[in-house]
Amino acid sequence: MATVNPNPAARSPWRKRILLLGLALVGLLFAFFWQPLTQYAQTGASYGARVACSCRYVGGRSLEDCRKDFEPGMELVTLSEDAAAKSVTARFPLRASQTATYREGPGCQLEPWQD
Numbered sequence: 001m002a003t004v005n006p007n008p009a010a011r012s013p014w015r016k017r018i019l020l021l022g023l024a025l026v027g028l029l030f031a032f033f034w035q036p037l038t039q040y041a042q043t044g045a046s047y048g049a050r051v052a053c054s055c056r057y058v059g060g061r062s063l064e065d066c067r068k069d070f071e072p073g074m075e076l077v078t079l080s081e082d083a084a085a086k087s088v089t090a091r092f093p094l095r096a097s098q099t100a101t102y103r104e105g106p107g108c109q110l111e112p113w114q115d
């Protein structure tokens with residue numbers, strides 16, 4: 001009579017090791033690319049704020065219409081407006097936020113970065 005191993009836990013150490021190795025690899029990749037991702041997010045938020053501010057306060061278009069001026073790949077950048085301050089804030093989720101303010105003469109200028 002053939003015996004079957006009734007204990008499935010006997011095979012699980014290999015599965016656990018593979019799972020832990022996979023999680024460690026994902027963690028290592030995340031740590032390795034953390035700084036470049038932050039820099040790309042900051043650049044995208046800055047670009048979005050500057051372009052949307054110019055579009056809104058120099059061009060006189062609506063904020064929704066200004067999204068047409070974004071480059072492909074900027075779908076995650078969200079825009080908000082402060083009409084009293086004549087500023088537009090662009091945010092990249094969980095990574096970066098940047099504000100551009102309209103001033104008579106120089107136009108839209110980015111606020112200094114806050115590290």
